Amino acid sequence: MFPNCLKHPSLNYFSFSKCHTMATFTYSLAFFFFFLAAISMASAQLSSTFYDSSCPKALSTIQSAVKAAVNKEARMGASLLRLHFHDCFVNGCDASILLDDTANFTGEQTAGPNVNSIRGLDVIDNIKSQVESVCNQTVSCSDILAVAARDSVVALGGPSWTVLLGRRDARTASLSTANSDIPSPTFDLSNLTSSFSKQGLSVSDMVALAGAHTIGQARCVSFRSRIYNESNIDSSFKTSLQSNCPSSGGDNNTSPLDTNTPTSFDNNYYTNLISQKGLLHSDQQLFNNGSTDSQVNTYSSNSSQFNSDFASAMVKMGNISPLTGSNGEIRINCRKVN
Numbered sequence: 001m002f003p004n005c006l007k008h009p010s011l012n013y014f015s016f017s018k019c020h021t022m023a024t025f026t027y028s029l030a031f032f033f034f035f036l037a038a039i040s041m042a043s044a045q046l047s048s049t050f051y052d053s054s055c056p057k058a059l060s061t062i063q064s065a066v067k068a069a070v071n072k073e074a075r076m077g078a079s080l081l082r083l084h085f086h087d088c089f090v091n092g093c094d095a096s097i098l099l100d101d102t103a104n105f106t107g108e109q110t111a112g113p114n115v116n117s118i119r120g121l122d123v124i125d126n127i128k129s130q131v132e133s134v135c136n137q138t139v140s141c142s143d144i145l146a147v148a149a150r151d152s153v154v155a156l157g158g159p160s161w162t163v164l165l166g167r168r169d170a171r172t173a174s175l176s177t178a179n180s181d182i183p184s185p186t187f188d189l190s191n192l193t194s195s196f197s198k199q200g201l202s203v204s205d206m207v208a209l210a211g212a213h214t215i216g217q218a219r220c221v222s223f224r225s226r227i228y229n230e231s232n233i234d235s236s237f238k239t240s241l242q243s244n245c246p247s248s249g250g251d252n253n254t255s256p257l258d259t260n261t262p263t264s265f266d267n268n269y270y271t272n273l274i275s276q277k278g279l280l281h282s283d284q285q286l287f288n289n290g291s292t293d294s295q296v297n298t299y300s301s302n303s304s305q306f307n308s309d310f311a312s313a314m315v316k317m318g319n320i321s322p323l324t325g326s327n328g329e330i331r332i333n334c335r336k337v338n
């Protein structure tokens with residue numbers, strides 16, 4: 001009840017009820033605004049125009065640095081794309097993957113899927129310092145990862161999409177979540193499906209996103225058991241891989257994920273799967289007489305469908321649990337909290 005109503009014992013029934021109605025109205029209004037504010041805080045949206053006035057040169061600065069890095073080494077495009085994926089799957093796209101270990105802080109870089117494997121941290125450092133020099137402490141490391149992933153795909157001939165911006169950077173990281181939530185190359189279709197579904201991504205998003213393996217390399221240790229123990233693999237493909245990946249030793253020798261065009265972002269990943277030339281066990285799971293075969297068939301014959309589904313799925317992946325508003329921070333150095 002409205003406190004002022006109680007302070008007037010002389011109020012007759014009519015004025016009491018009027019006062020009561022006003023009180024209820026005032027409370028409802030306050031509740032309504034509180035509710036609106038709560039909703040807008042909970043779902044603070046990313047936006048493509050986020051830096052338009054605060055840092056108009058942000059996107060062009062990132063793009064030219066990515067182009068230069070990819071020109072220097074084409075594989076870097078793949079490595080930058082993967083960094084964004086490994087960031088987003090571990091408590092959201094918050095640049096947690098970039099935090100270095102210190103004496104009293106353990107980050108994600110030594111997690112099984114990352115150690116001796118992730119690349120491009122130095123390129124992100126370089127981009128961040130260029131972006132800092134055009135706009136001091138304005139553009140987050142997590143947004144840089146998202147834009148660099150898009151620019152890498154474009155630099156290697158793939159589709160473009162509008163990157164939503166406004167992520168902020170985490171002050172923490174999680175080694176154990178990196179170990180548990182990044183999918184493993186030993187996963188079967190059902191484990192892969194659960195791993196993506198945990199991030200709010202559908203099976204069809206997963207099949208499209210896996211097309212990222214049209215670029216880049218994998219180490220022998222990631223596919224050894226496939227090329228020595230599995231039967232759903234093309235035999236000449238298998239033999240040629242074995243020459244660079246012995247049954248023991250040579251763990252860090254690399255082979256291309258897409259055997260023919262590893263520096264072009266195209267739909268050959270899917271054609272490979274149909275000819276049993278998926279490099280990883282997990283790749284071949286997407287075309288192994290299961291429910292995802294039909295989507296692989298579609299992408300292998302329709303590259304524009306693949307391009308557009310890949311682009312939409314990247315936007316979805318980039319939206320995983322961002323820190324926005326006053327959560328997190330804009331890191332000055334991507335490798336450490338401010």
Ligand code: HEM
Pocket residue numbers: 075077078079080081082085116117118119183184185186187192206209210212213215216217218219220222257280282
């Ligand atoms: C479907 C589940 C996935 C699994 C099990 C998986 C696993 C792997 C593994 C084991 C490697 C090789 C790492 C090494 O040997 O050092 C790799 C490389 C790569 N992955 Fe994935 N991945 C998956 C999905 C994705 C997604 C969704 C993306 C991006 C959208 C992606 C992008 C890449 C790229 C570009 C590389 C090559 C990186 C380089 O050459 O530096 N992967 N992945």
